[in-house]
Amino acid sequence: MITRFAxxxxxxxxxxxxxxxxxVWGVAQKMGAKVLCRIEDHDLGRARPEYExxxxxxxxxxxxxxxxGITSATAAGPSDFRQSDCGKHYEAVLxxxxxxxxxxxxxxxxxxxxxxxxxxxxLCYPGTCADKGLPLDGNTVRLRVPAGEIVFHDLNLGxxxxxxxxxxxxxxxxxxxxxxxxxxxxxxDDIRHGVDLVVRGEDILLSTARQxxxxxxxxxxxxxxxxxxxxxxxxxxxxxxRQRSESIAELRAAGATPEQVMAQALSRESAxxxxxxxx
Ligand code: GLU
Numbered sequence: 001m002i003t004r005f006a007x008x009x010x011x012x013x014x015x016x017x018x019x020x021x022x023x024v025w026g027v028a029q030k031m032g033a034k035v036l037c038r039i040e041d042h043d044l045g046r047a048r049p050e051y052e053x054x055x056x057x058x059x060x061x062x063x064x065x066x067x068x069g070i071t072s073a074t075a076a077g078p079s080d081f082r083q084s085d086c087g088k089h090y091e092a093v094l095x096x097x098x099x100x101x102x103x104x105x106x107x108x109x110x111x112x113x114x115x116x117x118x119x120x121x122x123l124c125y126p127g128t129c130a131d132k133g134l135p136l137d138g139n140t141v142r143l144r145v146p147a148g149e150i151v152f153h154d155l156n157l158g159x160x161x162x163x164x165x166x167x168x169x170x171x172x173x174x175x176x177x178x179x180x181x182x183x184x185x186x187x188x189d190d191i192r193h194g195v196d197l198v199v200r201g202e203d204i205l206l207s208t209a210r211q212x213x214x215x216x217x218x219x220x221x222x223x224x225x226x227x228x229x230x231x232x233x234x235x236x237x238x239x240x241x242r243q244r245s246e247s248i249a250e251l252r253a254a255g256a257t258p259e260q261v262m263a264q265a266l267s268r269e270s271a272x273x274x275x276x277x278x279x
Pocket of ligand 1: 040186
């Protein structure tokens, strides 16, 4: 089995990542899976090279060593495990979806979509451009999300039911500036890298049925899923951005050892929702 640690390049590692790495490497060990490290820098507006270097150094300092993928020793030069280097793979998958009529171009602005929104909560795209025949280039590229409920078994949370068509509608694979989205790049990479075990935080739970639908449309096998609880504060609430943004590099600079950092991440976890059968 293969699982992955796939940090986004939006900042340095914080205690939430440490808990996440504890789960990724812990579940991998229990299930006999290898861990790959992939850099998810698809958000070109936010990604900065120093984040990648900082993340790889901190991982190694904490003792989380991937079996393959990007490490500080292999980080120089283009990599099949860094999303900004993988545009040609995503283009090939998009062409495949386009040739089967599964995507369309959309020129709606966020403001227009918001105006058409009826309820509260997550933005649901109502399919305004689905039959307009707009070109893909220069427009947002949206997937024709199939109707119907997706039911999957989460190794930690049990049976999950989600209906992407109702929750988010035709989600985007590439924005009008040509930037790939998380959902699309992640699925393309998981297929190409042979990932068959996905371990990630509950904050991304709603992405899972969307990714399952993409995997199904691409005829790919489905991985197994394990969504873990998030780091909570003393009052049992999800850590605020400010608290989370306390980087491990700062704790290290203040004299903390890797063991102390691990202890800090795991002690907060004891307040998190229990019930994971694998630990
Ligand atoms: N890059 C995502 C993050 O850092 C991880 C997504 C995933 O594990 O699917 O939150």
